[in-house]
Amino acid sequence: MRIAPLVGACLLGLMAGCKQKSHNSLPILGHREPVTKVIDGNTVTDTLYHSIPDFQLLNQDSVLIDNHTFDNGVYIANFFFTHCPSICPIMQRNLLKVYEKYKGDERVRFLSHSIDFRHDSPAVLKTYAEKLGVTNDQWQFVTGSKADIYNLSDSYMVYTKEDSSAPGGYDHSGHFLLVDQDKHIRGAYDGTDDTQIQLLFDDLEILLKEYE
Template sequence: MIRIHFIFSFLVGLSLLACQTEKKKLPIYGNREAEEKVVDGKTIVDTIYHTIPNYEFLNQDSVIITNKVFENKIYISNFFFTHCPTICPTMQRNLLKFYEKYKGDPRIAFLSHSIDFKYDSPSVLKSYANKLGVDSEQWQFVTGDKASIYKMADNYFVYAKEDKNVPGGYDHQGYLVLVDHDKRIRAAYDGTDDEQVQLLFNDVETLLKEYE
């Protein structure tokens, strides 16, 4: 938990610093490895970045979706649960602002993972999406078994776990994670903080320009 909090505190700090200076490209976060390969008879060193792995989850329409849904798109991902009494309502309302701004734009999508694998069935997720005003496949709400959902949170560097001692029974972070066409994490933002949300609006435009 300490390591994950440190990672995202560091990411948020870098994002705020980057906002103060003109930038053309967002950084790429996570572990990276150098890999040698031969191209046209020459040995070159390529950088292999951390990426979001392949997955299968059940969405709000009871349809199994995979990472292919987000091919050739950037997307914003987060982790929540429908009866969350603390940070989720604010985080989801802020994410809704992006959905409303970019609704119908094929370049961008949204992915919310429920961490309540016991209660948040597809029908519950569908009702939740409808109440938010989400009526398109551009924003996917997904569920899965405990192991797959929590392992996926680790891949986003987001802390999430069951905890009967906290309100709602689940402890998690409210980050909105920006992912590029290659499934690389480009930045993360506190979805409950207005300044961070505005920064995400700016960085979405920056990332979209990378693919023009």
């Protein structure tokens, strides 16, 4: 009988511990390596985290944008193409939900890379964005050379490939990548899965709290 409150307290403690953990912070995804530097005569070991390299791409208004466009906030990136019949409509439908929630909130931006460098010119992307219901520059749709886009997709850890046997001619994974102000990837979500989208909504709030 006397042990019950003790067990209760332990359980409560455990629950609080768990709760705390989930609200703490998001992990930094990707490759990491230790770097050893000598500062003021002392040897210091630091961790070098994977981050998105600098880029320059053409957006739906035919304006060159670069990584600094996303400097003062976090952003969600994905890879798609406008006439993709398979997973893209589901992804963009889901990303549109996130966009609509944060529309006007400059802390959150969106970056959709077209992997169809042949067909998706800025004009095509502009029409697509308007039809989708994107009315401001918070959501950027970009195109670039095949090398630029496909190398970037590797940095975002997204599989992309030209494949004539895939529907629409390109094969790619439908993930959303949550990127923080330091260009570290803090979360990866299957853009076609409703529960993963809910997780993205939750994680986004956790990440935004880091900058409050």
